[in-house]
Amino acid sequence: MLNVLIAGVGGQGSVLASRILAQAALAKGWHVRTAETIGMAQRGGSVLGHVRMGNDGEQVHAPLVSRGTADCIIALEPGEGLRALEYLSATGLMVVPTTGIPSIMTNLAGSEYDVAAILQELRRRAANVAVIDAQSIVEQVGNPKVLNVAMLAAAVHLSNVRGCGLRGCITLSELEEALAASVKPRFLELNKQACAAAVASCDS
Amino acid sequence: MPKKLLMGNAAFAHAALAAGVRVVAGYPGTPSSELVETVAALHASGAAQDVHVEWSTNEKAALELLAGASMAGARCLFTCKQVGLNVASDPLMSLNYVGIKGGLVLFVADDPGPISSQTEQDTRRFASFAKVPVLDPSSPEEGFEMMGYAFELSERHGTPVIIRPTTRINHASAFFDVPDSYQARALPPEGFQRDSKWIIFPRRAYQAHGEINERLPRMAQEFSETPFNPCERTGDGAVRGIVAGGVSTAYVRDALSSMELPAYRFLHVGTPYPFPTAAVRDFLNGLDEVIVFEELDHVLEDELLKLAGAQHLDVRVHGKLDGTTLARGENSTEDCRARLASFFGVEDAAAAAAAAGEGGTAVEPPVRPPVLCAGCPHRGSFYAVKKALHKQPAVLCGDIGCYTLGNAKPLDAIDTCLCMGAGLTMAQGFHVAEPGRKCVAFIGDSTFFASGLTGVANAVYNQHDVTFVVLDNSTTAMTGSQPHPGTGATLMGGQSAPLDIEAVLSALGVGLVVKANAFDVDEAVSAAATAIDFAGPSAVIFTGPCIQLVRPDASVTVDEQACTGCSACIKALGCPAMSMTSVQGDPDEAQDAAPDEQVRNVARVMRVDASLCTGCRLCTSTCPFGAIKKGGAPCSTCS
Numbered sequence: 001m002l003n004v005l006i007a008g009v010g011g012q013g014s015v016l017a018s019r020i021l022a023q024a025a026l027a028k029g030w031h032v033r034t035a036e037t038i039g040m041a042q043r044g045g046s047v048l049g050h051v052r053m054g055n056d057g058e059q060v061h062a063p064l065v066s067r068g069t070a071d072c073i074i075a076l077e078p079g080e081g082l083r084a085l086e087y088l089s090a091t092g093l094m095v096v097p098t099t100g101i102p103s104i105m106t107n108l109a110g111s112e113y114d115v116a117a118i119l120q121e122l123r124r125r126a127a128n129v130a131v132i133d134a135q136s137i138v139e140q141v142g143n144p145k146v147l148n149v150a151m152l153a154a155a156v157h158l159s160n161v162r163g164c165g166l167r168g169c170i171t172l173s174e175l176e177e178a179l180a181a182s183v184k185p186r187f188l189e190l191n192k193q194a195c196a197a198a199v200a201s202c203d204s
Numbered sequence: 205m206p207k208k209l210l211m212g213n214a215a216f217a218h219a220a221l222a223a224g225v226r227v228v229a230g231y232p233g234t235p236s237s238e239l240v241e242t243v244a245a246l247h248a249s250g251a252a253q254d255v256h257v258e259w260s261t262n263e264k265a266a267l268e269l270l271a272g273a274s275m276a277g278a279r280c281l282f283t284c285k286q287v288g289l290n291v292a293s294d295p296l297m298s299l300n301y302v303g304i305k306g307g308l309v310l311f312v313a314d315d316p317g318p319i320s321s322q323t324e325q326d327t328r329r330f331a332s333f334a335k336v337p338v339l340d341p342s343s344p345e346e347g348f349e350m351m352g353y354a355f356e357l358s359e360r361h362g363t364p365v366i367i368r369p370t371t372r373i374n375h376a377s378a379f380f381d382v383p384d385s386y387q388a389r390a391l392p393p394e395g396f397q398r399d400s401k402w403i404i405f406p407r408r409a410y411q412a413h414g415e416i417n418e419r420l421p422r423m424a425q426e427f428s429e430t431p432f433n434p435c436e437r438t439g440d441g442a443v444r445g446i447v448a449g450g451v452s453t454a455y456v457r458d459a460l461s462s463m464e465l466p467a468y469r470f471l472h473v474g475t476p477y478p479f480p481t482a483a484v485r486d487f488l489n490g491l492d493e494v495i496v497f498e499e500l501d502h503v504l505e506d507e508l509l510k511l512a513g514a515q516h517l518d519v520r521v522h523g524k525l526d527g528t529t530l531a532r533g534e535n536s537t538e539d540c541r542a543r544l545a546s547f548f549g550v551e552d553a554a555a556a557a558a559a560a561g562e563g564g565t566a567v568e569p570p571v572r573p574p575v576l577c578a579g580c581p582h583r584g585s586f587y588a589v590k591k592a593l594h595k596q597p598a599v600l601c602g603d604i605g606c607y608t609l610g611n612a613k614p615l616d617a618i619d620t621c622l623c624m625g626a627g628l629t630m631a632q633g634f635h636v637a638e639p640g641r642k643c644v645a646f647i648g649d650s651t652f653f654a655s656g657l658t659g660v661a662n663a664v665y666n667q668h669d670v671t672f673v674v675l676d677n678s679t680t681a682m683t684g685s686q687p688h689p690g691t692g693a694t695l696m697g698g699q700s701a702p703l704d705i706e707a708v709l710s711a712l713g714v715g716l717v718v719k720a721n722a723f724d725v726d727e728a729v730s731a732a733a734t735a736i737d738f739a740g741p742s743a744v745i746f747t748g749p750c751i752q753l754v755r756p757d758a759s760v761t762v763d764e765q766a767c768t769g770c771s772a773c774i775k776a777l778g779c780p781a782m783s784m785t786s787v788q789g790d791p792d793e794a795q796d797a798a799p800d801e802q803v804r805n806v807a808r809v810m811r812v813d814a815s816l817c818t819g820c821r822l823c824t825s826t827c828p829f830g831a832i833k834k835g836g837a838p839c840s841t842c843s
Contacts, residue, residue: 009572019377022209026379034377036211037319038234038684043609044780045574061343061454061461063376066537068554083569101813102783103570107774108613112786112808113570121567144815 001058002166003065004155006049006148007084008076009101010037013148016182017074018049020152024170024178025053035063044104046080055169072165074155076148077101078118085125093165094126095155097134097147128165130158130202137197146194149179153195157202172199207379212344212369216311217242218382219351221252224389226278226306228257229266231654232683233285234320235374236313240283241684244695246386254388257695259686262624262654263292270308271299276396278306279355279389286314286325286368287623291655293330296364300336301412302404303362306391307355310336310366313374316499316534320371322604322623324532326500327368328449332477335416337423338366339432340476342453344378350432350474357426361419370499372451372534424478432474433483439467444548445487445494446470449504452497452535459541465548479507488512488519495547496523499535522547576609578781579756579818581722581748582675586610586617587777587822588720588728588746589644589673592736598642599634601627605648606682606750607675614778618646625655632659632668642736643670650680650688652705657712663741664713671735672714672743674705675722677750685752705745715740722748725825757819758835760812766831767809774810776826781816784808 004021006014018034025032031054037047052060070088075081075096088094100115122129137150156175159165172195179191210218217239220228228243230236240259246252256273260266263284270280284292289312296310312330315321331338339354341347347369354365401408427433446468448456453472460470471487473480488494488511496505505523512519522528529535529543538555545552576583586607589600602608602618603626611618620630631645647656652674663670680686687693692702709717716738720731728746735744764787774782786808810831817835824832 010574011577019209022377022379026207026209032379034209035372036375036377038375043574043577043606043682044572046572061457062537063372063451063454064536066458068538079569079572082567083572103572104575104612104778104780105571105573107771107783108778110771110784112784114567117567118569121565124566 001060002053002055002072002169003070004051004053004166005065005070005073005084005087006051006076007073007080008047008148009080010044010047012047012076013145014047014049014076017076017148017152018051020149020175020178020182021051021053023182024174025051025055027174027177028055028170030054031058031060033060033063046083048084071167072155072159074151076151078115078122079103079113082118082122085122088126091127091164093128093130093155093159093162094122095130095132095151095158096122097132097151099135128162130154132198133201137194137201140197141190141193143190146191149191150194150198153198154202157199161202207381209377210344210380210382211238211377212347212374213238214242215344215348215378215380216351216367216369217246218380219348220281220309221246221255221386222383223307223352223355224279224387225281225355226255226388226391227270227273228255228281228283229260229269230283230311231260231263231266231288231291232680232686233288233313234683235315235371236283236285236288236311237683237686238374239311240695241686247695248697251385252388253386255386259688259695261689263288264295267292267295267299267310271295271302271304274304274306274308275402276306277392280306280308281311282309283311284313285321286312286327287322288312289327289330291624293334296336297334298404299364300334300416301409302402303412304358304364307358308364309351309354309358310364312366312368314368314370314500316370324500326503327366328476328503329501331366331368335420336364336366337475338368338477340450340474341367341369341373342448342450342472342474344373344376345380346432346474347373348380353430353432357423361423363416363419370450420478424481427475427478427480428483430475433480434472435483435487436470438465438470442467442469443490443492444468445491446544447473447494447496447504447508449473449476449498452499452540455535455537455540456497456544458537459544462554463541463544463550465544465550468548473504476503476507479511481511484508484511485515488517491519493520493522493547495528495543496521497529497535497540498523573612574609575612575778575780576606577751578779578816579751579820580606581677581746581750581820582607582610583615583777583779584722584725584728584748584820584822585646585673585675585746586615588722588725589732590615590617591729592732593642593644596642597640598644599631599638601631601634601643601645603627603645603647603651605651605680607646607648610646612778614775624651625659628656628659628672629662631670632663632666635668635670639669644673644736645670646673646675648681649674649676649678649690649705650686653689653703657708660709660712660714660741667740669740671738672709672741673732674709674743674745676705676745676747679750679753681750681752685750709743709745714743716742717745718743719745719747722746723820723822725822751818751820756817759814759817759819760821760824760835761833762810762812763831763833764809766829767806768829769806769808769810770828771810772828773823773826773832777823779823781813782810782823783813785811
């Protein structure tokens with residue numbers, strides 16, 4: 001069983017990211033279930049997408065990942081990665097971008113959003129943390145909306161390189177095929193560029 | 205036929221179409237809305253032939269429309285969220301007595317948690333209250349099977365049938381094989397046939413009550429023989445049993461897969477009312493103890509206790525009532541596992557396995573509640589009303605929709621929220637009780653038509669001095685941008701003349717009705733002040749489209765030389781595109797700007813996230829130093 005969480009802020013595209021992963025799982029013949037946050041929380045609040053894949057031929061029953069069992073958390077925002085940390089297994093992989101989205105509450109309290117402290121806390125508490133320079137990837141591609149796919153590609157690539165997270169079960173080319181089946185044709189090239197930039201960023 | 209990844213609600217839509225549903229109507233509400241949207245999309249693409257689909261004005265209107273279509277012989281599907289059934293309860297209670305002709309299924313989504321709702325009410329209870337059968341799927345796949353069965357059941361017994369999934373079924377996705385197109389079942393050639401049974405009179409009601417009382421045990425017996433109440437038996441001589449309903453069944457199944465337990469039986473109850481007594485009696489045979497996992501109310505637990513009592517069974521039933529399982533909120537695999545371990549007297553090995561993130565918390569993630577979007581017109585409306593009221597004592601009644609978020613700081617513009625349409629009438633109650641206060645009620649455009657009109661009429665009739673603030677963003681925003689009578693767009697693809705809120709208010713006799721652009725602060729404050737000062741019922745309509753519907757304008761820019769870091773803008777509006785940023789903290793910036801900032805001694809400035817800002821320009825008026833300026837050309841990637 002592969003348990004994956006996508007942690008972000010409403011509007012970042014966590015639902016699409018979970019659908020792409022599910023599509024990749026289907027192509028491999030795995031049983032898969034996803035659960036998404038829809039409704040009030042989508043209005044700029046915390047959102048958590050669950051993807052559960054029966055990669056060893058298992059049936060997936062519960063749509064939700066249990067705490068302490070996520071093989072991989074794909075954070076689209078550092079603070080949301082930290083919030084989801086309780087779901088990560090002891091050996092799980094957390095991929096997290098460097099770019100934070102400030103919260104209104106932080107602003108109103110007169111304080112500043114300290115992304116560096118969040119990243120440091122993640123590194124302290126989780127064994128496998130990969131910090132992705134998402135800002136430069138997004139700038140390279142020229143569209144902030146591809147962050148979700150870039151982080152997905154980083155998670156797949158690092159899982160394969162490090163042998164943790166998704167444990168090498170999904171290849172980059174399988175991810176790209178799932179991408180082609182999940183996004184509108186006119187956005188495919190843009191998203192492929194995001195994948196390539198994310199992989200290059202991980203390797204640099 | 206390639207498999208398609210379908211959200212539970214979309215799968216339910218396909219299942220209903222496969223069952224030949226002809227008329228689909230409902231009112232949006234999370235987590236139910238995507239069913240009607242899926243039918244509408246399939247109809248629009250030509251894949252759902254001879255189907256009528258609509259967003260009705262509210263749930264009561266939807267169910268009454270379907271009652272008519274069903275009496276003519278059409279298979280009908282009603283959709284709403286749990287609190288929507290409260291609105292439709294009047295027709296439902298009587299409809300069960302009157303009966304149906306074409307199969308009538310009510311798809312009512314419950315919301316344990318609650319995640320997006322006012323209550324944790326349990327539609328299974330509503331079903332037994334209304335004496336209507338209810339099916340409770342444990343997965344989208346089972347729900348898919350139940351939908352076809354529900355239509356047959358409805359027609360066979362002449363009863364409405366409820367299917368009540370919960371959020372984790374509605375919004376869970378799985379892969380389905382579905383056909384490319386559907387054809388609605390034809391009406392019977394005779395159509396509607398006049399009959400005295402269609403008219404509810406006390407004498408007929410007495411007779412119908414007898415028919416209901418007779419058919420419920422027949423359905424209970426039938427349920428015992430369906431595949432929807434499967435029992436798994438592990439090992440011999442089991443003395444302990446597990447009962448689960450809804451998604452808790454999936455949690456229990458996952459928990460069991462990671463546990464070593466002595467012999468047990470596991471019953472999933474997919475047809476909670478009328479209770480499948482025969483199947484459950486068979487399950488209980490020889491058991492000493494049973495643990496029940498269900499969300500919301502202790503419906504299965506009550507039925508088990510009733511059965512044990514009626515049949516003098518020596519079995520102890522554990523669940524919500526004795527504190528063995530969670531009394532409220534959602535269940536989960538880990539919670540079920542821990543409680544099962546305790547029930548069976550074994551160790552919860554998985555809990556012992558250390559999760560990541562042990563070792564204490566030094567840094568907490570930022571608190572991140574849902575907020576009004578950057579560029580939301582409601583922000584300007586709330587800001588204007590607060591400015592217009594200034595320091596006058598007032599009570600601000602809110603309602604259901606995105607604008608409930610107006611309660612959050614810094615807008616802090618909502619004092620109450622009860623149910624759909626309640627704000628308008630609650631404000632009148634405040635005025636009666638405390639005439640010294642200004643009583644203002646906010647209502648969205650969709651809610652206005654769904655359940656606001658009677659409140660307006662009441663204020664005019666009884667002459668309550670209140671001000672209605674209609675937040676007209678031309679959509680039903682919170683549930684995902686559904687059209688409504690004020691937009692005129694219909695799910696059948698046609699465009700009717702939009703109902704004019706201003707004309708409706710005037711026609712209902714509201715003494716003063718003013719209209720203002722929500723993004724124009726001066727105009728909006730002046731309109732609000734005029735309405736609030738008016739003696740008698742008054743209304744102000746703030747217009748401005750939901751930002752989800754329109755192309756954003758260019759982001760505003762901040763003149764960092766002029767910004768003093770006072771954060772007046774953030775404290776006034778709380779727009780999520782704004783944040784305070786250290787000037788020295790940014791090495792790139794420090795090189796360019798350091799000399800000036802040292803002179804001005806500004807440590808932080810307000811910066812705008814151009815990817816979030818929609819250029820509504822509301823903030824430009826809040827800066828005492830004129831540092832926020834209108835942006836240039838619209839962003840090319842966003843347009």
